[in-house]
Amino acid sequence: MEEYSDDEQQRSSQALHVQTPLIHSPKLSIKLDCNVYFKIENVQPSGSVKMRGIGNFCYKAVQSRGTDIHLVCGSGINTVLAVAYCARQLNVSAITVMPKDTATSICDAVRLEGTHLILYGEDWPAADEHARKLVKRNSVYVPSADHSDIWEGHASIIRELKEQLQGNPPAAIICPVGGGGLLNGVITGLQNIGWKNVPVIAVETHGSNAFQASVVAGKLVTLPKISTIASGLAASTVSSKSLELSLVHPVVPFAVSDAMAADAVRLFAEDTKMIVEAASGAVLSLCYTQLIRDILPSLGQECDVVVLVTGGSDISLSQLDEYRKKFYRPPVIVKSGGEVFLKMDDKLTHIQGVDMSEPLGISSDNLTKINQGHKQKVKESNRQQRLQQQQEQQKLVADTPMEDSFQVSTQEEEEDMLIVNASPSANTL
Numbered sequence: 001m002e003e004y005s006d007d008e009q010q011r012s013s014q015a016l017h018v019q020t021p022l023i024h025s026p027k028l029s030i031k032l033d034c035n036v037y038f039k040i041e042n043v044q045p046s047g048s049v050k051m052r053g054i055g056n057f058c059y060k061a062v063q064s065r066g067t068d069i070h071l072v073c074g075s076g077i078n079t080v081l082a083v084a085y086c087a088r089q090l091n092v093s094a095i096t097v098m099p100k101d102t103a104t105s106i107c108d109a110v111r112l113e114g115t116h117l118i119l120y121g122e123d124w125p126a127a128d129e130h131a132r133k134l135v136k137r138n139s140v141y142v143p144s145a146d147h148s149d150i151w152e153g154h155a156s157i158i159r160e161l162k163e164q165l166q167g168n169p170p171a172a173i174i175c176p177v178g179g180g181g182l183l184n185g186v187i188t189g190l191q192n193i194g195w196k197n198v199p200v201i202a203v204e205t206h207g208s209n210a211f212q213a214s215v216v217a218g219k220l221v222t223l224p225k226i227s228t229i230a231s232g233l234a235a236s237t238v239s240s241k242s243l244e245l246s247l248v249h250p251v252v253p254f255a256v257s258d259a260m261a262a263d264a265v266r267l268f269a270e271d272t273k274m275i276v277e278a279a280s281g282a283v284l285s286l287c288y289t290q291l292i293r294d295i296l297p298s299l300g301q302e303c304d305v306v307v308l309v310t311g312g313s314d315i316s317l318s319q320l321d322e323y324r325k326k327f328y329r330p331p332v333i334v335k336s337g338g339e340v341f342l343k344m345d346d347k348l349t350h351i352q353g354v355d356m357s358e359p360l361g362i363s364s365d366n367l368t369k370i371n372q373g374h375k376q377k378v379k380e381s382n383r384q385q386r387l388q389q390q391q392e393q394q395k396l397v398a399d400t401p402m403e404d405s406f407q408v409s410t411q412e413e414e415e416d417m418l419i420v421n422a423s424p425s426a427n428t429l
């Protein structure tokens, strides 16, 4: 057991989040030939990992300003749900703003915590802008990701992991990235406990890859448009801290298609009987498609891989059903660095780009064309290989002196040859 410092002990007893189980996945471990673990944040009180970061932020706000404050928030379903839960636990009021078309079940869950809910605007940026306007002298605006108290809260996941893995660093941690708050917490947590070489695979979707674009550009990039079903990852820019940390810690930015994230949600539900949103599906897809082995080819049976299953409430049984119908076993299309790859026959093939107008990331016509081209190439390379083998055999026969070739066959072999030649089938031929 890890020994906590007095400070840490005090902090964990005040935490609004709960310690989550680290569960082994026998199915994925066999598939990937290493030990795959799920850190299941979907069991947090508000349903997502946000509880850690937002919980710490709200706790600290009340600690420094007292219980007369109002918490104000309008930045994403899981952040709002976490704020609503924290407000009730800390006995403070909260005003939350969500877009007008937010699902009734989410609105009910927020209202159930006793929070004042305003439905405003067509989308989250509009709702958030409205929320910021409601901030008065005695209120505290709660951001989704970009604050050091949020990162500190998220870092608790790494302290727990260290205890659960008995101090043995994993081979990799797979972490989803939206605004980058969780990533910042994970990296600072790793640095704090001395796991400075544990790589973090930072996963986004193609339509929300602000972190990946920033790392490739070497400066913060704001995406002109966000387009993803993974609403938890829908941030047009990441915190500058995320980019800063990517320079001091091994981080691999990786983007997957919405379809891959959705299919992984389905597979995870089938395997574990738990339902999570597409933000979690994005990280899980690296295991279900075995891409993690392409990213880390040296993974062996002794290696542990931890997937941060961050949970999330933007999922329902009907959405899951829709995912199953629309995104069943989609093509594997990934972006790594500035390049796009399609996985065929367990190999990554470079392709032109992601077609964002297609739900699968590629049109079926284009996919058929690439597949046919690939099959043709495989056929041609097999033909070349056979030709080369034949030529080598012919050369070997030509280089072998006649007497030698008679000398190498033993009497026994010659008898066998006679028997074969004397067989009825040989006669009939």
Ligand SMILES: Cc1ncc(COP(=O)(O)O)c(C=O)c1O
Binding pocket: 048, 049, 050, 076, 078, 079, 144, 145, 176, 177, 178, 179, 180, 181, 182, 183, 231, 232, 233, 235, 277, 279, 280, 310, 311, 312, 313
């Ligand atoms: C379920 C879920 N996973 C991951 C994230 C990403 O966290 P961050 O915005 O801190 O990068 C979010 C953000 O809202 C989320 O809701």
